[in-house]
Amino acid sequence: MSDPVWxxxxxxxxxxxxHHRLVREAVQKRLADxxxxxxxxxxxxxxxxxxxxxxxxxxxxxxxSEQTGTIHRDPREPLMARERPRKGDLLGYRRRYRGxxxxxxxxAGDDHEEGVYEVAIGVEDVEAALFAGLELPNLHRRALGxxxxxxxxxxxxxxxxxxxxxxKRRTALENIRRNAAAGQxxxxxxxxxxxxxxxPEVVHLPQHRVAVVFVRDRSxxxxxxxxxxxxxxxxxxxxxxxxxxxxxxxxxxxxxxxxAEEVGEEHFFHRSEGGGTRVSTGLExxxxxxxxxxxxxxxxxxxxxxxDGDNWSDEDNRxxxxxxxxILADCNLLxxxxxxxxxxxxxxxxxxxxxxxxxxxxxSLGHVLQEISSPAFSAVRVRGQEDVTTALQTWxxxxxxxxxx
Amino acid sequence: MRWSEEQIWETARLLxxxxxxxxxxxxxxxxxxxxxxxGIPGHYSHWSQGxxxxxxxxxxxxxxxRIYEMxxxxxxxxxxxxxxxxxxxxxMVMAHVLAHVDFFxxxxxxxxxxxxxxxxxxxxxxxxxHYEERYGVDVVETFLDAVRTVELHVDAAGYxxxxxxxxxxxxxxYDDLLAVERPAxxxxxxxxxxxxxxxxxxxxxxxxxxxxEAPLDDWQRDVADIVREDGLYYQPYVRTKVVNExxxxxxxxxxxxxxxxxxxxxxxxxxxxxxxVGAHPGAINPYWLGxxxxxxxxxxxxxxxxxxxxxxxxxxxxxxxxxTRNLVEExxxxxxxxxxxxxxxxxDKWETIRDAIANEFAAKLPEIVxxxxxxxxxxxxxxxxxxxxxPLLLRDVEKVLEQLQRIWRRPVHLRTVHDEELVILxxxxxxxxxxxxxxKAG
Numbered sequence: 001m002s003d004p005v006w007x008x009x010x011x012x013x014x015x016x017x018x019h020h021r022l023v024r025e026a027v028q029k030r031l032a033d034x035x036x037x038x039x040x041x042x043x044x045x046x047x048x049x050x051x052x053x054x055x056x057x058x059x060x061x062x063x064x065s066e067q068t069g070t071i072h073r074d075p076r077e078p079l080m081a082r083e084r085p086r087k088g089d090l091l092g093y094r095r096r097y098r099g100x101x102x103x104x105x106x107x108a109g110d111d112h113e114e115g116v117y118e119v120a121i122g123v124e125d126v127e128a129a130l131f132a133g134l135e136l137p138n139l140h141r142r143a144l145g146x147x148x149x150x151x152x153x154x155x156x157x158x159x160x161x162x163x164x165x166x167x168k169r170r171t172a173l174e175n176i177r178r179n180a181a182a183g184q185x186x187x188x189x190x191x192x193x194x195x196x197x198x199x200p201e202v203v204h205l206p207q208h209r210v211a212v213v214f215v216r217d218r219s220x221x222x223x224x225x226x227x228x229x230x231x232x233x234x235x236x237x238x239x240x241x242x243x244x245x246x247x248x249x250x251x252x253x254x255x256x257x258x259x260a261e262e263v264g265e266e267h268f269f270h271r272s273e274g275g276g277t278r279v280s281t282g283l284e285x286x287x288x289x290x291x292x293x294x295x296x297x298x299x300x301x302x303x304x305x306x307x308d309g310d311n312w313s314d315e316d317n318r319x320x321x322x323x324x325x326x327i328l329a330d331c332n333l334l335x336x337x338x339x340x341x342x343x344x345x346x347x348x349x350x351x352x353x354x355x356x357x358x359x360x361x362x363x364s365l366g367h368v369l370q371e372i373s374s375p376a377f378s379a380v381r382v383r384g385q386e387d388v389t390t391a392l393q394t395w396x397x398x399x400x401x402x403x404x405x
Numbered sequence: 406m407r408w409s410e411e412q413i414w415e416t417a418r419l420l421x422x423x424x425x426x427x428x429x430x431x432x433x434x435x436x437x438x439x440x441x442x443x444g445i446p447g448h449y450s451h452w453s454q455g456x457x458x459x460x461x462x463x464x465x466x467x468x469x470x471r472i473y474e475m476x477x478x479x480x481x482x483x484x485x486x487x488x489x490x491x492x493x494x495x496x497m498v499m500a501h502v503l504a505h506v507d508f509f510x511x512x513x514x515x516x517x518x519x520x521x522x523x524x525x526x527x528x529x530x531x532x533x534x535h536y537e538e539r540y541g542v543d544v545v546e547t548f549l550d551a552v553r554t555v556e557l558h559v560d561a562a563g564y565x566x567x568x569x570x571x572x573x574x575x576x577x578x579y580d581d582l583l584a585v586e587r588p589a590x591x592x593x594x595x596x597x598x599x600x601x602x603x604x605x606x607x608x609x610x611x612x613x614x615x616x617x618e619a620p621l622d623d624w625q626r627d628v629a630d631i632v633r634e635d636g637l638y639y640q641p642y643v644r645t646k647v648v649n650e651x652x653x654x655x656x657x658x659x660x661x662x663x664x665x666x667x668x669x670x671x672x673x674x675x676x677x678x679x680x681x682v683g684a685h686p687g688a689i690n691p692y693w694l695g696x697x698x699x700x701x702x703x704x705x706x707x708x709x710x711x712x713x714x715x716x717x718x719x720x721x722x723x724x725x726x727x728x729t730r731n732l733v734e735e736x737x738x739x740x741x742x743x744x745x746x747x748x749x750x751x752x753d754k755w756e757t758i759r760d761a762i763a764n765e766f767a768a769k770l771p772e773i774v775x776x777x778x779x780x781x782x783x784x785x786x787x788x789x790x791x792x793x794x795x796p797l798l799l800r801d802v803e804k805v806l807e808q809l810q811r812i813w814r815r816p817v818h819l820r821t822v823h824d825e826e827l828v829i830l831x832x833x834x835x836x837x838x839x840x841x842x843x844x845k846a847g
Contacts, residue, residue, distance in 0.1 A: 009436045015454045016462075018450065019459060057770075058771045058805055065794075065795045066740050066795075068758060068765065070738055086750065088749055090748075090749055
């Protein structure tokens, strides 16, 4: 019925996209907060409220004002005299009334609900925002060319080939191009000359593999929150390596307290024991695993150590540092996460103490490990969910020099 | 369609309507809603219009409401009708539109309004696009967000830009190839260099005051001026919503009554009409109130009087002059409001109810004036809310002040009455503040 030219009218669409882009930007700003969110790393979706974008104007507070209106649905139907409203008649109750007797209502205007969009966020959304800011440290270049595999990729386009490999899009394009050259830009009248075929090409791909070794302190001081944060960090590390290398990283999990053992993934994130801590045992076992299973010639190796830094002795701290330095020779990145989640009750005291000391308080292990000069070593402190993003950004950044954290 | 456009025109003229020539565009929903969202076809882009469009389209797609038409105050006028309307509804909407255009043409409130708005809007949108290219979409958007907060706080009498010839613009690379004819008047742009003289205070033209006295670049002044022109254009709409919709609803039914509708068409018309002009419990549907008052005027004074109403009245004066005791009672109008956790009837005297409605329509928006250009000794701007018993939504006031201080580049304050106390709200670009002033409100 309407003129078909209106189909080209995209103005509403354009303005709408602008609005949606602003909403997305508002969501983006909040994604960093969601990186540490447990449900996200469990593959679930969480729904976050995003405040409706609206234009602010000087306006009356209708909730607080008197209003005028009709009280009858059908005004033609006469009200009986007794139904005629009188001053003081009760009409209903306020939905959002929060004040009570004696309570000032000076902020009554703030009680209004703002419109809220509910945006479901999944791991892909967070990932897209998070990974955009991350890079592989790019420190050791593995001798990638040494070990190669042979593969066939459909890279080449030729005029002859098997019909099953016909590239329809390019064929159509050639056809239209030929017709256009003859002054008739349309599709039709296919001839053999138009046909294009995808053709396999032999490629030699450098073979590289990725491995990541997670080492975690399982001493009694590693409480549930520390374990949860470890799990979230490990989730994003593996996901990021997979994203960058296009393959799932091979993994090994080491738990240690006074002694170390290799465990399966299912135990790694949950188990804790009582007892003391010797970080060096964990690193030693990790080093053995690396030497036997992840030779540096083939593997891009990543290793992460999670501990609250509460080590047995300073001597063991120094031993740990020496082992770490040996591992670093073969390692793209050795990340140390000092798990120090804030305890809300102690928070104030801790902050005061930190302010007095004039610095963040690293553990003695943290101090010793930071003497490592290799740029492939990187230490972060994880005090809460909001530090997860910072930790990942610190580890996975392009750098040539060691950066102080 | 079963009835020709001429047939509807003819009937309208016979009944005494005298609209401007009107172009009807029958368009798909996405066009109608886009035009309705921006108010004027060709209007400059803004995200708020995109939001409006999106929400209307959603509602439309879920059958939760539709817009039937969109008509512009212009000469010639333009109207957009939904292409999925049935014949009888299209006919009703056309009749409704013609009565609106008649109202635009003859009502006093629209005297002096810009009748070439569609052309102007396109040229202005082009200028804004040019600024977007030059200064960046985000920069222009941020500035638009700020000035639009006071879009309707303008006053045609409060601010007269001196018009001078626009200097010849730098030739663009392809100007010689694409010589576009521009209407002459738009080449006259306000000469901002002349406007350093200070406006008299208090000044009700808040946006005009900012254009004249805020530290703005020329492009920003131009953008602000475009927004101000929009505000001036919309003002009469805001002031005549009830009488205008009542007028249009009155005449669409008069016109349809004179066409040969089948029973089925009557039923469909009656259903749609009831939705449009029905009462909204707890509120005032402007279509409903306007139609009820006009019907009553016709009953009491005859049809000729309606044409006088159409010429002279705004919503406030219509209510003051024609909302009688009988009507207040017949329409079950009451005043109600919050008392602690309850909502109760606060007024049952008909005169008080009438006056309250009239006052609400007289000031649909809070009355805000510029009171002082150096309130705090730091060049801070002081706005004053002329309190009429209705409190402001303070949370939004703070947001507006935050936007305004971006324009003024110094703190912006607003004085109002809240809970019977004189309060000053401020924003200095970093944070909002509220403080009570010791002096009792007078």
